[in-house]
Amino acid sequence: MPYLNGLKTNTVNRENTGCREINPPLLLPAALFLRENMIKFENISITFNTKSDAVRAVKNVSFEVNKGEIFGIVGTSGAGKSTLLRTVNLLERPASGKVSVDGVDITSLDKKSLRRARQKIGMIFQHYNLVHTKTVYDNIAFPMRISGKNGKEISKKVPELLEIVGLSDKARVYPGQLSGGQKQRVGIARALANDPHLLLCDEPTSALDLETTRSILELIRDINKRYGITVLLISHEMDVIKSICSRVAVMSGGEVVELNDVYSIFSNPRHEITKQLVRNSLNLEIPDGILGNMKGSLVKVLYRGPSALNPVISNAIRKYPVDINILHGRIEYINNQPIGILLVNLRGENSEVTKLIKYLKDNTASTEVVYEQTDIKPAS
Amino acid sequence: MSKQILSLLPDLGKAFWETFQMVGISLSLALFLGVPLGLLLFITDKGLFWENKIFNTIGGVLVNIIRSIPFVILLVILLPLTQKLVKTTIGPLAASVSLSVAAVVFYARIAEASLREVDKGVIEAATAMGASIPQIITQVLLVEALPGLIRGFTVTAISLIGYSAMAGIVGGGGVGDLAIRYGYYRYQMDVMAATVVVLIILVQIIQTLGDYSAKTADKA
Numbered sequence: 001m002p003y004l005n006g007l008k009t010n011t012v013n014r015e016n017t018g019c020r021e022i023n024p025p026l027l028l029p030a031a032l033f034l035r036e037n038m039i040k041f042e043n044i045s046i047t048f049n050t051k052s053d054a055v056r057a058v059k060n061v062s063f064e065v066n067k068g069e070i071f072g073i074v075g076t077s078g079a080g081k082s083t084l085l086r087t088v089n090l091l092e093r094p095a096s097g098k099v100s101v102d103g104v105d106i107t108s109l110d111k112k113s114l115r116r117a118r119q120k121i122g123m124i125f126q127h128y129n130l131v132h133t134k135t136v137y138d139n140i141a142f143p144m145r146i147s148g149k150n151g152k153e154i155s156k157k158v159p160e161l162l163e164i165v166g167l168s169d170k171a172r173v174y175p176g177q178l179s180g181g182q183k184q185r186v187g188i189a190r191a192l193a194n195d196p197h198l199l200l201c202d203e204p205t206s207a208l209d210l211e212t213t214r215s216i217l218e219l220i221r222d223i224n225k226r227y228g229i230t231v232l233l234i235s236h237e238m239d240v241i242k243s244i245c246s247r248v249a250v251m252s253g254g255e256v257v258e259l260n261d262v263y264s265i266f267s268n269p270r271h272e273i274t275k276q277l278v279r280n281s282l283n284l285e286i287p288d289g290i291l292g293n294m295k296g297s298l299v300k301v302l303y304r305g306p307s308a309l310n311p312v313i314s315n316a317i318r319k320y321p322v323d324i325n326i327l328h329g330r331i332e333y334i335n336n337q338p339i340g341i342l343l344v345n346l347r348g349e350n351s352e353v354t355k356l357i358k359y360l361k362d363n364t365a366s367t368e369v370v371y372e373q374t375d376i377k378p379a380s
Numbered sequence: 381m382s383k384q385i386l387s388l389l390p391d392l393g394k395a396f397w398e399t400f401q402m403v404g405i406s407l408s409l410a411l412f413l414g415v416p417l418g419l420l421l422f423i424t425d426k427g428l429f430w431e432n433k434i435f436n437t438i439g440g441v442l443v444n445i446i447r448s449i450p451f452v453i454l455l456v457i458l459l460p461l462t463q464k465l466v467k468t469t470i471g472p473l474a475a476s477v478s479l480s481v482a483a484v485v486f487y488a489r490i491a492e493a494s495l496r497e498v499d500k501g502v503i504e505a506a507t508a509m510g511a512s513i514p515q516i517i518t519q520v521l522l523v524e525a526l527p528g529l530i531r532g533f534t535v536t537a538i539s540l541i542g543y544s545a546m547a548g549i550v551g552g553g554g555v556g557d558l559a560i561r562y563g564y565y566r567y568q569m570d571v572m573a574a575t576v577v578v579l580i581i582l583v584q585i586i587q588t589l590g591d592y593s594a595k596t597a598d599k600a
Contacts, residue, residue: 118507132599
């Protein structure tokens with residue numbers, strides 16, 4: 001029952017993403033009773049000792065991952081995200097701080113309890129890490145054998161897992177004969193073998209092509225939905241985060257610089273690193289040649305939430321005697337909510353252009369003049 | 381000529397049996413002691429689960445010392461030990477003592493190298509699954525290293541046939557000893573040629589068997 005409640009809170013959270021942030025103080029008392037967080041990082045610091053000095057890979061990181069959500073950690077390589085992820089099953093022991101998984105402080109467990117806890121935390125890897133000399137069947141059965149499941153359970157469960165990942169015909173095949181995407185599917189089946197409540201994904205699609213990436217992410221989302229397994233995923237690609245995560249933490253230099261729901265991160269990035277990552281992902285660049293020949297001002301208009309559906313540009317054209325030329329545009333749907341970005345070129349009387357910009361500012365999420373050609377001739 | 385060889389057949393048979401004994405004993409010990417030793421050297425190394433610098437360094441140096449002693453000299457050095465263990469220094473069983481010592485350290489290094497080849501990610505995946513160290517050793521490390529272990533075993537077996545010929549010097553007997561006695565001391569080149577041919581065939585068979593088993597074990 002508490003578990004269910006936890007899930008419910010999450011659903012609300014996910015649906016609400018973007019428009020408004022849920023007020024944390026309101027949820028806090030409930031969270032205390034329901035233990036609705038699956039992972040809780042408290043002041044995690046990790047230091048690597050090299051020959052010359054000590055490198056602080058993770059610096060005093062604290063945040064929570066809710067039950068049932070797909071949480072992403074994004075950052076460039078060396079940001080410490082992989083190191084942080086590996087503290088969850090203690091592949092990396094933090095120098096200081098506490099990691100709790102489902103209410104249990106994982107750093108305080110003895111060896112045997114830690115092994116038990118690890119059996120309930122599935123993990124998939126960038127390079128799959130399958131046992132080459134075992135068949136697909138034996139790879140998937142492996143974690144079950146480790147946890148002491150009997151043969152009957154194993155022979156019942158493995159075909160089910162193969163079915164889930166769509167590899168029923170590959171049971172007797174060795175990993176060497178599979179494609180990258182198929183290997184990752186075996187990795188996922190293996191991670192699910194002991195009915196985990198948490199799935200850790202360490203750059204799961206970074207070695208895969210676009211098409212395969214999409215199908216693997218779909219599979220992860222499907223598993224999250226069907227079995228309510230919490231997913232903590234790290235990636236250096238904003239596109240991966242965008243397509244499946246509900247919330248994301250942006251890491252840079254070992255610190256979490258921004259944490260929010262994915263929609264807000266995309267529509268309103270605050271930190272410089274986040275802005276850069278979002279920019280790379282949205283890819284709105286205008287070639288210099290075109291910019292040089294352009295007259296008038298270049299304005300970036302951002303729509304978000306329900307306002308993205310209003311015909312703002314069309315109204316603006318009717319209202320003001322200004323020429324509007326759309327140079328670049330894109331609409332993204334993140335968690336089923338639209339974000340629209342338009343780059344428009346405005347030409348007309350200065351005063352009218354100013355009024356139009358004000359009109360756009362009032363009616364869209366944000367409007368900013370990104371470029372202005374000094375030699376403005378009034379359009380006749 | 382053929383008559384001469386024919387008359388030698390019983391001797392040749394006996395020599396083969398002796399070689400077989402020496403190689404068999406030392407190879408078995410290489411397997412049962414060399415693999416654990418190689419495993420210990422591997423998992424006590426930096427960054428692995430039984431990291432132990434003192435053991436690793438001492439073990440490594442000891443193995444290197446034994447490996448750097450020329451086998452003929454090792455034979456002589458180990459004579460007192462042989463005397464103690466088998467109550468004699470003559471015969472294939474006596475020769476097996478020093479052969480075994482050489483074989484164990486030789487194969488330990490090969491086993492260590494094969495284990496080192498195992499993908500660290502796979503070990504990490506097993507750790508993440510909650511596998512215990514013995515489970516990781518028996519169900520991941522040794523399984524993944526098996527093709528390399530088999531190839532190394534083939535190399536060890538063939539080297540031991542060579543070493544066993546030297547064991548003839550201290551009265552170990554065997555095929556090598558036969559070749560030296562007849563071919564070198566008595567100038568019976570045909571006898572030496574015959575034993576060499578037999579040895580070549582033997583080595584070929586071992587190599588082929590070894591390659592085949594390694595290939596079967598290797599699924600990558």
